[in-house]
Amino acid sequence: MGSGSPEIFSEITSPPDQNGKAAPSRLVSVFGWARKGFWAVLDQGLFAGSNFLASVLLARWLEPASYGAFSVAFSIFLLLGTLHTALWTEPMLVYGSGKFREAFLGYQRVLIGYHWRFGVFAGVAFALASAGSWAGGQREMALSLLGLAFAAPMVLYLWLVRRGAYALLEPRVAVYGGAFYLALYLGAAWVLLKVGLLNEATALLSMAAAAFLAAEVVRFRPRVGSTHPVEPGQVRSLHWNYSRWALLAGGLSWVPGNIYYLALPAFHGLEAAAQLKALMNLLMPILHFNGALAQRPSTWDGAGSGNGWSWALYQNQPGSFPGLYLGVLCTPIGIRRGFNALALWGEVPSSLGLASLA
Incomplete structure (x- = not known):
């Protein structure tokens, strides 16, 4: 073993007790955090898988x-999601x-109240924008x-309660919700396709x-903490002090990956946005994998875990999976297989302009 081995093992075992036997509490803690990490990555995989499969299908x-209009709407939703996350979800962690x-x-109840006020305002704004698009003859965007x-x-509600499971260090509960969401969403889309009712509106x-439904599954699984009322003013003050800079950072982080979906239809039509979205689907596994790893320091260090060894592993191995994935994807075979994968059980639709690449 290297010279650092004694220090490593001294970090995961406790000092000997009065009988001279090493207490295994630190070692048990290591395995406990590893188990939670497994559930966190699995949850992120389910979350990413549902979005990836839905986008491809x-x-x-x-x-x-229609797919271009769906892509534009989803990019707008992601901007809304960055604001919602900065205001409520991230401080909650x-x-x-x-x-x-x-x-x-009690704390979660206050946050859910703020969420629904935000959600009603957003819903009304989108409904008015839909009416305006319909009046302007833009049927796909209106739908x-x-x-x-x-x-x-609804989706932001799921995001909020799903991360609540992380705040309670129970990512396994989020996995239940993620699996339920994946089954319901893809199942409903498939049924709509079979009955001829699938379009950009019914997909959403x-x-x-x-x-x-998945949010309700997640919300009522963990019953940790009391229902003692929490002062909404205190929550509002704490969250605003935390999130006022996160709002700006979140908005800026949205721009590089999403601004093109808004710009392309203005110059080249909704089909151009559909082409870009089909290509960007290939990068989604990387983004969500990194998201799964990034959740550990933000959530579990906030709980005072103190497991510096696991954060060190994260820092030393941040690009192993993305590097391997990109290495395979950028080979000629990877490019061909990747574009063929966009259509799963068939060829790439020629109308998306990708057939020549496949």
Whole structure:
């Protein structure tokens, strides 16, 4: 073993007790955090898998203009999601696992109240935008925005309660919700396809229904902390102090990956946005894998885990999977297989302009 081995083992075992035997508490703690890490990565895999499969399947099932409108609406939703995450979800990971852990249910109730006020406002705004698009003759965008008026509040609700499981250090509960969401969303989309009702609006409506039901599964699984009322003013003050800079950072982080979906339709039509979305689907596994790893320091360090060894492993291995994935994808065979994978059980739709690459 290297020279660092004694230090490593001294970190995961406790000092000997009065009988001279080493207490295994630190070693048990290591395995406990490893188990939680496994559930966190599995949850992120389910979350990423549902979005990835839905995007790929919708690219095949919808007309190019409809898929382009869906892509534009989803990019707008992601901007809304960055604001929602900065205001409520991200601070909850810190305060929910610390200051309000003993009164988490009361704290969560306050956050859910703020969420629904935000969601109603967003839903009304999207409904008005849908009416304006319809009046302007933009049928595809009108349908997408109408679906988003229902989907945005429900999906953001799922995001909020799903991360609540992380604040309570129970990522396994989030896995249950993720699996339920995946089954419901893809199942509903498949049924709509078979009955001839699948379009950009119904795809988002099925997302809304699946998200709400999955959120209820997650919300009522963990019963940690008391229902003691939490002062909304205190929560508002703490969250605003935390999130005022996160809002700016979140908005700026949205721009590089999403601004093109808004710009392309203005110059080249919704089909161009569909082409870009179909290509970007290939990068989704990388982004969500890194997201799964990034959740450990933000959530579990907020709970005071103190496991510096696991954070060191994360820092030393941040690019192993993405590097391997990109290495395979950038080979000629990887490019061909990747574009063929966009259509799963068939060839790439020629209307997306990718057939020559496959």
